[in-house]
Amino acid sequence: MTYSPSIDFPAEVNWAAFVRNGGIAEDRLVGSRGETELPHDQSLFVTRPALPPLHELMPLLEDIWSSRVLSNDGKYHEAFERELASYLQVPHVVLVSNATLGLLLALRDSGMRGKVLTTPFSFVGTSHALTFAGLDPVFVDIDADTLNIDPVRLEEAMDETITGILPVHCFGRSCDVDSIAVIADRHRVPVVYDAAHAFGVCDEGGSILRHGDYAVLSFHATKVFNTFEGGAVICRSEESKRSIDLLRKFGIVDETHVELTGLNAKLNEFQCALGCVQLRHVDDYIYRRGQIDARYRQLIAEIPGLRMLAPASGGKRNHYSFPILVEPGYPLSRDALMHKLRAHGVVARKYFSPLISDLPMYRDRPSAAAHNLPVAQRISSSILCLPMFPDLSEQDQQRVISLLHH
Ligand code: T4K
Numbered sequence: 001m002t003y004s005p006s007i008d009f010p011a012e013v014n015w016a017a018f019v020r021n022g023g024i025a026e027d028r029l030v031g032s033r034g035e036t037e038l039p040h041d042q043s044l045f046v047t048r049p050a051l052p053p054l055h056e057l058m059p060l061l062e063d064i065w066s067s068r069v070l071s072n073d074g075k076y077h078e079a080f081e082r083e084l085a086s087y088l089q090v091p092h093v094v095l096v097s098n099a100t101l102g103l104l105l106a107l108r109d110s111g112m113r114g115k116v117l118t119t120p121f122s123f124v125g126t127s128h129a130l131t132f133a134g135l136d137p138v139f140v141d142i143d144a145d146t147l148n149i150d151p152v153r154l155e156e157a158m159d160e161t162i163t164g165i166l167p168v169h170c171f172g173r174s175c176d177v178d179s180i181a182v183i184a185d186r187h188r189v190p191v192v193y194d195a196a197h198a199f200g201v202c203d204e205g206g207s208i209l210r211h212g213d214y215a216v217l218s219f220h221a222t223k224v225f226n227t228f229e230g231g232a233v234i235c236r237s238e239e240s241k242r243s244i245d246l247l248r249k250f251g252i253v254d255e256t257h258v259e260l261t262g263l264n265a266k267l268n269e270f271q272c273a274l275g276c277v278q279l280r281h282v283d284d285y286i287y288r289r290g291q292i293d294a295r296y297r298q299l300i301a302e303i304p305g306l307r308m309l310a311p312a313s314g315g316k317r318n319h320y321s322f323p324i325l326v327e328p329g330y331p332l333s334r335d336a337l338m339h340k341l342r343a344h345g346v347v348a349r350k351y352f353s354p355l356i357s358d359l360p361m362y363r364d365r366p367s368a369a370a371h372n373l374p375v376a377q378r379i380s381s382s383i384l385c386l387p388m389f390p391d392l393s394e395q396d397q398q399r400v401i402s403l404l405h406h
Helices: 015-020 054-068 075-088 099-110 123-133 151-157 177-187 238-247 269-300 334-343 374-382 393-405
Strands: 092-096 115-118 137-138 164-165 192-194 214-218 231-235 252-254 306-308 322-326 383-386
Touching: 054 269, 075 092, 075 269, 075 383, 092 099, 092 238, 092 306, 099 123, 099 137, 099 164, 099 192, 099 238, 115 123, 123 164, 164 177, 164 192, 164 334, 231 238, 269 306, 269 322, 269 393, 306 393, 322 374, 334 383, 334 393
Parallel strands: 115 137, 115 164, 192 214
Antiparallel strands: 092 231, 214 231, 306 322, 322 383
C-alpha cells in the first residue's frame, strides 16, 4: 500500500529561505531578529513556543541522521544533561520525556505512600501524577499574593497520615521554600516540587530547583524553555539521580540486569539536540519576556479594577506568564472580558480555572470542599492570563492593552 499524506505539505515553501530565516516563512518575517507579527485577522494566543534559528539545529540533525543513534542515551543526551546542569547550577539532573512522567518517577522514588498535601491551583497534571503513582491528593489552600501553597494552611493540614508534600512554583514564582522545609523536616516527610513553570528562576541563594528532595521541570512547547515535549528531574543526591535514571529506562542496568520496576520516560536525541541549541538562546527569551512584563505592568497600572501580582522579589525571574485578576472595580466580569478578547482574536486563558479540586475525579474528597479553599476559589474565578511569549510584538501587546480599556 502506498502512503498518502492526510495533510497538505506546504510545497510552495522556499526551504532555503525558511532555514536561513530561522524557521519563519518569508511572508511572516519582520525586523532583524526574526520577530513575527501576527496579522490582526489572526489569533494571538496566550503563548507561542520560542524556537532557535533552524539553521543552528540542522548540522546536529544531519549528524543524528547519519549516526542513526536516535534514542537510549546517545551523545546529545549526554551533552544536554551536562549543559543543562551547568546552566541551572544544580548537581544532579535526569532528563525525562515530560514533567508528568518526571513527577511520577520522583514521587515513586520519594517513598511517599497514601496521602500527600498539594495545591488545587495548578495544571491538572500535578494531581494526576499523584493519582497515577497510587497516592492520594489532599488539597491545601493557596496564598493570595504568590498563588502558591500557603505554609500556614499546610501546617494545619499536617497529621500522621500525611506522607509527603507536592507544592508547585506556580507561574515560576517561588513557593515559601523555607517554611515548607521547616514543616517537612518537623514531620519527616519528603517534598517533591512541581517546578514545571520554574526554568531558570533563582532566589538570593541560587536556583530554586535546589529546594526540596526533587524538583521537576517541564520543557513542553508552552514553557519558557522547550524541547517540543520534555522535562528534567533535579535530585538532591547521586543516589536518587541513579535510581531516577534507572526508573526512566525500565530499571535496566545492562543487557542481563533489571534492577527496578521502571517505565519509559526517556528523552530522544532529536529533543536533546534541540535542548542544546535552546540553551544558547534561553537568556534572550527570558530577557524579552522581561521587557513584555515591564510594558504590561506600566500600561495595566492605569486600568482600574485590574490587579497584577507584585513582581517576585530578589534573584532571577523567568516571566513565565502574565496573569491579571479581574476585580469588582472592573466593568466586566472575568469571563465577559475573556469573551471580549476572544471576539477580537486574543486568546487569553483562565489558568487555573476550574481548580483541580473541582474536577469530577477529585471534587468528592473532603479537602476539595470550597470552604476549605476560599483563596484558591476566589483567585480561580478572577484570573486571566494574557499573551506572554518572547516574540510578542509591541504592536500586538498594545492591541491587548487597548482591549482591556473599555
Ligand atoms: N505541572 C504543571 C504545573 C504544569 O503546568 C504542567 C503543564 C505539567 C505539570 C505537566 O507538564 P508536561 O507533562 O506537559 O511536561 C498547557 C500545556 O499543554 C501544559 O503542558 C501546561 N502545563 C499547561 C499550563 O498549559 P493547555 O491545555 O492549555 O495547552 P494548549 O495546547 O491549549 O496550549 C496553550 C496555547 O499555546 C495554545 O493556545 C497555543 C499555544 N501553543 C501550544 C502548543 C502545544 C502553540 O503555539 N504551539 C504548540 O505546540 O495546557
